[in-house]
Amino acid sequence: MGKMNVSNEAIFALFAELVWDDAIRKQRTRDLYKEIDHALAVGDQATFLALTSELKQLQSFA
Template identity: 75%
Template structure:
């Protein structure tokens, strides 16, 4: 019975980590969209390009 609890605990920990990673990725993605909009509004091409590059990388990982 103890071995089953260890397996369940490991699976729950893995699941929690997946949820946490997804939440962090979603949060960063939302912030990147806001920062990209701001860079566009300011006409800041350098920042826009850097942020869109980061967004593409983030989306390719998810």
């Protein structure tokens, strides 16, 4: 019975980590879109390219 509790706790911990990682990734994606829009608005090509590169990398993990 003790092993079942440890296994369940491990599964719940992994699930919580997955949910947390997904929430962080979604928030960073929203932030990047806002920053990309701003870079476009002010004509900052270097920042735009850096941010879109980060966004592409972030999306490749999803």
